[in-house]
Amino acid sequence: MISLEEFHQDFLQSVLADAESRGLMRSQAFFETACEALVSIGELTSDYTAADYSKTGIEVHGYDYDETREMLTVLVHQFFQEDHIDTLTKMHITTKFNRLRTFVKRSIGGLYRDMEETSDAYSIAYYIYHYVQVGKVSRIRLIVLTDGKITRTLTDLPSEELDNIPVDLRVIDIEYIHKIYLSEYTDNNFEINVKLPYLEIPTSSEEYQSYLSFLTGDDLVGIYEQFGQKLFEQNVRTFLQFKGGVNKGIRNTIEYNPGLFFAYNNGITATASEVKFDDEGNISKIIDFQIVNGAQTTSSIYAAKKNSKLDVSKVSVQMKLSVVKEKEKQHDFVSKVSEYANTQNKVNKSDFFSNNPYHKEMKNNSKRVWAPSVGGSQRRTHWYYERVRGEYLNEQTYLTKAEKTKFQLENPKSQLLDKTFLSKSENSWLRKPDVVSKGAQYSFASFADHITGWLEKENLAITESYFKDAVARIILFKNVEKAISKAAWYDGGFRAQTVTYTIAYLSELVEATGKHFNFKKIWDEQQLPYELTPIIDIITKGIYDSITNPPEGSANIAQWCKKRECWERVKKLQMEVELDDSLLINEEETKYIRREEKKEKKLKNDIEIQIFVVNTQRQVWKTLLDHYKKYQSICKVTRTQMDILEKMALGTLVAPSERQSKVLNALYEKAINEGIVV
Known part of the structure; x- marks a missing residue:
């Protein structure tokens, strides 16, 4: 495991290399690198805006607006850029928050009118003013980013109010960024506390266990409010669809027939790495909860409560929850569940680009x-x-x-x-x-x-x-x-x-x-x-x-x-x-270069396919043969393809030709894409 000190050195070198190669100030490169880490876990949206603005008693380096949660985040940084890890003292923190708070107050009051329109900070000040004026800010976060480590004497940052809007204060230090990195490669997962009745679904598969349950509308709103985009990291449609609008049909059901929501709506499909149960026979914890299908449902229910002020407490949302038993297979499993669960609606193939x-x-x-x-x-x-x-x-x-x-x-x-x-x-x-x-x-x-x-x-x-x-x-x-x-x-x-x-x-x-x-x-x-x-x-x-x-x-x-x-x-x-x-x-x-390279690549690919086919165990080909025999008409496999597969499964095709290898490889990939475990 990478230690905090090793991570800090790598992080600092990343910032310095980025600044040098792109002609950025080091502090700008730090801000972008830290924000990208927060984007990766859903703490910020990918449309955060960077801008430096500093006057007497005022300082800001960027902002972010989460349209769905109506959450405005305003950021400032303290970049030490030292080889060792500096301490962010209480005085540092107090000063930074005071300057940030002043900027937000003055922006709400129309600071943009006194700024140059050609500056990035003008946009930040204008949008803060605009979102507050139209009543689209339900919460403000003031965040201090630092490559240092927060002082241990500061144990709590109490919430406050600004212009009657709740304000949360947060410090993102190098330890927090280190934990983000660890979460990518360790079992450092988040837990959701629930109390859900469930029905366990019998399965012969050793890869996963499935449960049927339901969440109330308030449950879903509370979970999303706490974890935000983190719930949808592996949902292929989240970025394209999760925009906070209320689907008309869903809104009408919530408003006039909340008791029928369970019957009318498809609910959500979710995955987890583990679940825990209480003594009363309920699911009490869901670990690494991911909604892979149902972002639109979640979005609409959340917006119905927050924007339209509808009561969602009587809404019941069905949930199919699959728990992946083998953690090393979790990413591939979730990708497949995500892909198949989303095929009921039109999804562009590019939505699955992570598997491209x-x-x-x-x-x-x-x-x-x-x-x-x-x-x-x-x-x-x-x-x-x-x-x-x-x-x-x-x-x-x-x-x-x-x-x-x-x-x-x-x-x-x-x-x-x-x-x-x-x-x-x-x-x-x-x-x-x-x-x-x-x-x-x-x-x-x-x-x-x-x-x-x-x-x-x-x-x-x-x-x-x-x-x-x-x-x-x-x-x-x-x-x-x-x-x-x-x-x-x-x-x-x-x-x-x-x-x-x-x-x-x-x-x-x-x-x-x-x-x-x-x-x-x-x-x-x-x-x-x-x-x-x-x-x-x-x-x-x-x-x-x-x-x-x-x-x-x-x-x-x-x-x-x-x-x-x-x-x-x-x-x-x-x-x-x-x-x-x-x-x-x-x-x-240009055409000549491309043509020659494709010839060379095709030759390499053909050789790789032959090596793969020869090295694949005979049991795999037997499994594929049984599958295609059972579903030959549905799978549209030709007689010639079946003959080649049968010879390979029986072991009579010792050295398949280039053409035969391509046929076998195509049948293998077709089966994998159809969800056949080989």
Whole structure:
């Protein structure tokens, strides 16, 4: 297990590497890293906004608004950036909360009127004012983020009120962030205390045990109020659907026929890692509770009570609860339950992007492909693809000191590939800056749609060349960030929007030439080529001037950048830039490279399939044969496929050919996708 001290060192290095590679202030990189950790457990939404604003007696670094819970969170940080873990004293805490409280008070009073509209802080002050004015804030959280450790003399932070709104005070220190990391890889799960009657469902499976039960509307509201988004981490539809609106049918049932809710509604499907029972024969605790289907039901009941002020105490919600017995299989089991439970309604395939082969391909390439040595260095390095937050650190857990040093030299922190960051850089080049500007969840959903559709058309699309180009686009993205930060004209606002619009504009220029951008040049140099630097300088300035001067009726810059009309206007900008020939490659050359790489990848895939088929035990093929014999007409398996499978199951097919291996592999994958345990 990674100790707190080891985690602190890794965390600090992540912040420093991020700041260096993106041209951010270290405190900005710290704020973003800490907030992303909170997003991962549902403490913040993925649309939190960062902004620095400091005056005498006032300090703020960002805010977040949870629309469903009508919860406003305002954040400030104390970043020590020391090698050792500093103590956040009571004086630190008191001062930070006083400054944060003053900012919120003044924002409620209309502070935005005295601020520059081109500053990020203007948006924060405006939205605090707006949400309070329209009565959409039921609770405020003031949070202090720190890389230090909270003093042990402070045992309690009492709640208070501000403008008749309940206010909670919280300190998120390095110990708390460490626990978030541990929760990804240990049994550090949360518990829900309940008192639920249940019916145990007999099953022959050794993987899980299922129970039927029910929750009252008040039970569901209370659980969500306490744990929030944490309940839906593995629900594929949460981000797309959980928006706090009340479904009309559900609302009418709650209001006029609450006793019929159980009959009318499908209820929720949930999973857990363990349940405990009391002496009266009730479920008393649910550990690691996940609602994998029923986010819309939960959302509607919560909104009915909180927004429409309806009584939900007489509502009964049926619940199917599956407890996974083997913890190491929990993620795969939950993914399958989530997928099958959600197929009753239309769900885009991209909603299941976490199971997409894209991740496997990117991971394989990140381990196999060496980045070019630059700057006289003789050391080769990888760009490490981190599919799951904390994976980079977890991989080092059981390494010796020498092995860990070698790992870190070959996989430097500055070359960590995060899938959310990747979606922003890819969508920017795909000329979707308005989508990127809407926030991480919108960007990632759009990226998932793109990749899913692409792989359906070209299953060999994620080649080594694509991986290198994707890394080059990350390098481009980070260098544009850095260029803006250093620009003399830049006064601190809307950098994120300027970055994505700059890259989209550059992509549009390349598209107009009928050629392709030479990303190989960036990959080979591991930095922007000198021919591109002056072009970026011109574009960034033009973009910034455009987006910070929105048309009449679109005074809020942040909202303007989220509109397609903003991108349409930016596309028409005429800038004095000319792309050097070395930055472009023609269509024929691009097609040739892709064609050759697909041939090579297909050959590798075919060999891998044959190896897998030969190494798979005969009992597996027997299980598949029994299944397909039983359901041959339903599964639409041909006679030829059945002959090959039968020979493999009987052991008469000692060395299957390439074609036979493909048939057997396809039957295997088909069975797995249908939920057959082999």
